[in-house]
Every structure is written in C-alpha cells, then in structure tokens.
Amino acid sequence: MTPDKTTGRATSLPAAPPLGGTLDEDASVLAEQAERGERILARLPAPVDRDAGQRNLTAAVFDSCRQTREQFMRRHTDAVYDALTDGRTRRHRLTELVFAAAERFPGLVPDRGQMDEESARVQAHKEGREIDQGIFLRGILRSPTAGAHLTDTMLMASPRALALVDCYRRDGRVDLGPVLLERRAAAGHLTVRNPHCLNAEDNALIDAMETAVDLVLLDEQTHVGVLRGDVMTHPRYAGRRVFSAGINLLDLRDGRISFIEFLLRRELTYLSKIFRGLLLPPAEATYAVPSLQKPWVAAVDSFAIGGGMQLLLVFDRVIAADNAYFSLPAAQEGIVPGAGNLRLGRLTGSRLARRVILSGRRIRAIDPEAALVCDEVVAEDAVDDAVEAAVQDLDNSAVVANRTMLALAEEPADQFRLYMAEFAFTQACRLYSEDVIGKVERARSRSVARRQPPA
Structure with a gap:
C-alpha cells in the first residue's frame, strides 16, 4: 500500500500475492486483499462526491481486488461451488448462491449490507459491486460441473x-x-x-x-x-x-x-x-x-x-x-x-x-x-x-x-451455459459503463420533458 506523503493514508492497493495454496489458504489471501481495499474505500466520500483523483483510486482498488477474485475463481470454482452446495446435494438459486458465497468466502462477492447500500443509489452513483457478482457467476457457469448444476437448478419451479x-x-x-x-x-x-x-x-x-x-x-x-x-x-x-x-x-x-x-x-x-x-x-x-x-x-x-x-x-x-x-x-x-x-x-x-x-x-x-x-x-x-x-x-x-x-x-445446453458465463460478466460491466449511464440519464430527461406543461 502506498502512503500519501502529506496524510500518510493509503493512495493505492498493491497486488495480492499470487494464489497457489489450498482453497482455504487462497480464500484468506482474497479476504485480506478485499479488506484492505474496503478500508481505502471507507475513507473516501460517497461515489457521487468523489473528485477525479478519488475516482481513479476507486478504480485501482476494484481492479486489484477483481484480479484476485478472477484468479481465485479460476483455481477453485468447483471447490467453491461444492462448499456452497454441500457437494451439489443442495440447490441454491442465483441470489441465495451469491449471498452464501459472501458469507463463506468474505471478499469474493458483496455481502447483503453492501448490496443494500447499492440498491439505495441511482445507477450513476453506485460502486458497481454487481461486477464482482458477474466475476463469480462467470466462474461458476464456465465449469461443466458447477455450471450445469446451477443451470439445472434455475430450470426448476420457483x-x-x-x-x-x-x-x-x-x-x-x-x-x-x-x-x-x-x-x-x-x-x-x-x-x-x-x-x-x-x-x-x-x-x-x-x-x-x-x-x-x-x-x-x-x-x-x-x-x-x-x-x-x-x-x-x-x-x-x-x-x-x-x-x-x-x-x-x-x-x-x-x-x-x-x-x-x-x-x-x-x-x-x-x-x-x-x-x-x-x-x-x-x-x-x-x-x-x-x-x-x-x-x-x-x-x-x-x-x-x-x-x-x-x-x-x-x-x-x-x-x-x-x-x-x-x-x-x-x-x-x-x-x-x-x-x-x-x-x-x-x-x-x-x-x-x-x-x-x-x-x-x-x-x-x-x-x-x-x-x-x-x-x-x-x-x-x-x-x-x-x-x-x-x-x-x-x-x-x-x-x-x-x-x-x-x-x-x-x-445444446453446454453452448448456452458457456454463452451465459460470458454474458454474466460482460452485462455486469456494461451496466456501469459511462455510455450506458449517459444514455439512461438522457432517457430520463426526455421523459421529464414530455411531462412538462407547454410554455
């Protein structure tokens, strides 16, 4: 972590050490990296009030943590899914699955409190934590074992x-x-x-x-x-x-x-x-x-x-x-x-x-x-x-x-599963892209203008 010379506070988040241990060992590395990132974010203003430098710092923190999350999922997808589903003997729908992952593997996906904060904000003012859910679900859906179990679960009656x-x-x-x-x-x-x-x-x-x-x-x-x-x-x-x-x-x-x-x-x-x-x-x-x-x-x-x-x-x-x-x-x-x-x-x-x-x-x-x-x-x-x-x-x-x-x-089911794996990540990123934010803001402006009485 690099300290600011005037405040002594962290201004960036160093990369976590490469993952190479057991599931629990790598989960500890991920949790520590995510916790360091959250401490930096907690010292910043709300997303809407951040200046350019603070927005760049936010992006650097999320990028560093997301690199570790992606590495973790590539190494441990099936073990993670088995841990969350008791060896695929339990079936979690999407929302249950991501919150179970937040509890079992801190820092892998946002927890309920973080998502409640996100839900209270307009799209342009969110942190973009759904991207972390996209990384997690891309990893699950890529797996022929875990992904097939999840897609089958979602085909069952609600x-x-x-x-x-x-x-x-x-x-x-x-x-x-x-x-x-x-x-x-x-x-x-x-x-x-x-x-x-x-x-x-x-x-x-x-x-x-x-x-x-x-x-x-x-x-x-x-x-x-x-x-x-x-x-x-x-x-x-x-x-x-x-x-x-x-x-x-x-x-x-x-x-x-x-x-x-x-x-x-x-x-x-x-x-x-x-x-x-x-x-x-x-x-x-x-x-x-x-x-x-x-x-x-x-x-x-x-x-x-x-x-x-x-x-x-x-x-x-x-x-x-x-x-x-x-x-x-x-x-x-x-x-x-x-x-x-x-x-x-x-x-x-x-x-x-x-x-x-x-x-x-x-x-x-x-x-x-x-x-x-x-x-x-x-x-x-x-x-x-x-x-x-x-x-x-x-x-x-x-x-x-x-x-x-x-x-x-x-x-074929596997073709659909692999498509949805990439869709999960790509769509999550698109939700927080500048062009989408600008387009939905303009859509709101047009809607408001249509409701205004004539001059």
Missing part, C-alpha cells in the same frame, strides 16, 4: 409458483400483478399488464413471468402457453394492445434493475423454461418424464422491442399484427440483449442479425425479412382467431416431443 400451483389448478386463474394468467380450454394465457411503461420489463415483471411460465408447465390441464400484451392506457396507444417495450430504462437509471434478479434470472429461468422445459426434482422425475415441456405461442401487437423481441426467439409460433414491428436496439442502449446474440442469427442469418443488433435495424411485420422472426402476419382484428388456430395446431403430444429435439439440436 418457490412462488409451487405455492400457487394448487390455486391455479383449481381456479384456472392467477393474478400476479404485472401478469394475469388464465386457462382457456387447453391454453394458459399470460397477459402482460405494465401499462404505465408500455409493458416494459422491470424486476416485478420478471418475477411474475417466471411464476406464470412455471404454472403453465406444472398444470396438467394446460397444454399450450400463450403470451400477449394487454390493452394500454398510454395516450399514444390508448385502446391498443402492446407486446413489449423492452427494458424499463427509467428503472435502470434509478438503480432499480437488478443484475441478478432481472438480467440473469430472466435468461436462466422463464426464457430457458419456455425453450427447454421445467426440470423436475429427482423425487418427482421418472426415466420417461425428467422435465415438463409444452409448446408456446406469442401474439405481437404494436411492437416487440428489446427484451420483447428476445422472447420471440424461444417461441414455437409467433403471430404478429400487420402494423407491428420488431427491434433489438441493444447497441443504442449500450447493453447486451440477453441471449439474443446467441439466437437471432440462427433464425435470420448472421448479416441481418448484425444489422438488427449492432445498428438498430427495425423489421416491420410487413417486410419480407419478418418471415424470419414470425410465422404469421394478420390484420390487427384477426390476431385472436390466429392465436386460437395456433393453439389447436400445437396441442399435440408429437409437437412436444419434436420441439424438445429441436431445442437440443439448435442450442
């Missing part, structure tokens, strides 16, 4: 769904707030209801979506899942349905978009469950039925932007109104569009996928290219009939068997 499944089986209806789930004949209809933000995605919607998808898959009377957006109250779209406006940029600006409970959870839970099915626990699984799989229909009204378009890439049948459009403006927003980079090119070819993701190319339902991302384009008032016809067409046990084999051929 606690909230298990608590509600008897109610849905009995009533055929569950109001989850942002999502209304209703059984109509053999179909489970999920209606997204976030009208204040044109069905943009936020933390609450992610939780409701996973719960609803689980319930569809758990219910024996439901054979097909259907997703559609509700009718809007927004002045520009009043009386019209909207599929999805993508991530809620205002929530991202205000620090209310969770890296784990939103950005990772949506990919590893309900999008994966729609694509691969719901994995049954060993006590319920049989050699013939290890998972529950069903076909899915998406009905796109108005637009499917960002995360909305990502959803379509895992559905078996996509129906679009003829005035709808699709876009993945991730490069303009500055973040990575989930598993869109993994899946879009498979449907559209690499050249068009690059134009959509890197340059913001918008595809209208009436464009020839729309046939690569949706199956049927109909008049707005014909969507209901098209959905009903699709449900009847897909309500077939042979469809279930063949969609399972298609998923295996198109996206």
Whole structure:
C-alpha cells in the first residue's frame, strides 16, 4: 500500500500475492486483499462526491481486488461451488448462491449490507459491486460441473409458483400483478399488464413471468402457453394492445434493475423454461418424464422491442399484427440483449442479425425479412382467431416431443451455459459503463420533458 506523503493514508492497493495454496489458504489471501481495499474505500466520500483523483483510486482498488477474485475463481470454482452446495446435494438459486458465497468466502462477492447500500443509489452513483457478482457467476457457469448444476437448478419451479400451483389448478386463474394468467380450454394465457411503461420489463415483471411460465408447465390441464400484451392506457396507444417495450430504462437509471434478479434470472429461468422445459426434482422425475415441456405461442401487437423481441426467439409460433414491428436496439442502449446474440442469427442469418443488433435495424411485420422472426402476419382484428388456430395446431403430444429435439439440436445446453458465463460478466460491466449511464440519464430527461406543461 502506498502512503500519501502529506496524510500518510493509503493512495493505492498493491497486488495480492499470487494464489497457489489450498482453497482455504487462497480464500484468506482474497479476504485480506478485499479488506484492505474496503478500508481505502471507507475513507473516501460517497461515489457521487468523489473528485477525479478519488475516482481513479476507486478504480485501482476494484481492479486489484477483481484480479484476485478472477484468479481465485479460476483455481477453485468447483471447490467453491461444492462448499456452497454441500457437494451439489443442495440447490441454491442465483441470489441465495451469491449471498452464501459472501458469507463463506468474505471478499469474493458483496455481502447483503453492501448490496443494500447499492440498491439505495441511482445507477450513476453506485460502486458497481454487481461486477464482482458477474466475476463469480462467470466462474461458476464456465465449469461443466458447477455450471450445469446451477443451470439445472434455475430450470426448476420457483418457490412462488409451487405455492400457487394448487390455486391455479383449481381456479384456472392467477393474478400476479404485472401478469394475469388464465386457462382457456387447453391454453394458459399470460397477459402482460405494465401499462404505465408500455409493458416494459422491470424486476416485478420478471418475477411474475417466471411464476406464470412455471404454472403453465406444472398444470396438467394446460397444454399450450400463450403470451400477449394487454390493452394500454398510454395516450399514444390508448385502446391498443402492446407486446413489449423492452427494458424499463427509467428503472435502470434509478438503480432499480437488478443484475441478478432481472438480467440473469430472466435468461436462466422463464426464457430457458419456455425453450427447454421445467426440470423436475429427482423425487418427482421418472426415466420417461425428467422435465415438463409444452409448446408456446406469442401474439405481437404494436411492437416487440428489446427484451420483447428476445422472447420471440424461444417461441414455437409467433403471430404478429400487420402494423407491428420488431427491434433489438441493444447497441443504442449500450447493453447486451440477453441471449439474443446467441439466437437471432440462427433464425435470420448472421448479416441481418448484425444489422438488427449492432445498428438498430427495425423489421416491420410487413417486410419480407419478418418471415424470419414470425410465422404469421394478420390484420390487427384477426390476431385472436390466429392465436386460437395456433393453439389447436400445437396441442399435440408429437409437437412436444419434436420441439424438445429441436431445442437440443439448435442450442445444446453446454453452448448456452458457456454463452451465459460470458454474458454474466460482460452485462455486469456494461451496466456501469459511462455510455450506458449517459444514455439512461438522457432517457430520463426526455421523459421529464414530455411531462412538462407547454410554455
């Protein structure tokens, strides 16, 4: 540690000694390095009040500690995961896993107190501790052993769904707030209801979506899942349905978009469950039925932007109104569009996928290219009939068997796991990049300006 000549206080954090011991020995080195870093940070003002020199010092402290964290995970991933899961006999979901790691291996990931402090700040004023969660989860997901165990865990039914499944089986209806789930004949209809933000995605919607998808898959009377957006109250779209406006940029600006409970959870839970099915626990699984799989229909009204378009890439049948459009403006927003980079090119070819993701190319339902991302384009008032016809067409046990084999051929589980390992780290870093912070601040300014009365 280098002392300042005038204050005697540390101005930088030296690199920790190279790791080369046992798990516990290296964990002690990591804990000591992280503790030294935290002592330096504790003497600094809050992130928003730091001057240029203090910001540089903060970056140097985090860089030094993160180098040690990455080295630790590369050496000990499977041993760490086994320690947290009792030799893979226990299953922790993402949030449980990272906080268990914070307790067992101090300094490896932020603890609950540090994350509570982060949650109280807007995005631009956070320390960026979710990057440390990204380093940890990248290490876990890289491992064929630990990573496969974690992805399987996330394919199991959520606690909230298990608590509600008897109610849905009995009533055929569950109001989850942002999502209304209703059984109509053999179909489970999920209606997204976030009208204040044109069905943009936020933390609450992610939780409701996973719960609803689980319930569809758990219910024996439901054979097909259907997703559609509700009718809007927004002045520009009043009386019209909207599929999805993508991530809620205002929530991202205000620090209310969770890296784990939103950005990772949506990919590893309900999008994966729609694509691969719901994995049954060993006590319920049989050699013939290890998972529950069903076909899915998406009905796109108005637009499917960002995360909305990502959803379509895992559905078996996509129906679009003829005035709808699709876009993945991730490069303009500055973040990575989930598993869109993994899946879009498979449907559209690499050249068009690059134009959509890197340059913001918008595809209208009436464009020839729309046939690569949706199956049927109909008049707005014909969507209901098209959905009903699709449900009847897909309500077939042979469809279930063949969609399972298609998923295996198109996206092997290990390919997805390795993609998600790099996504975990890359997306965490993007959340705290200067360009993303600037873009969400400008989005807030535009929103405020629209609400101002005319002069």
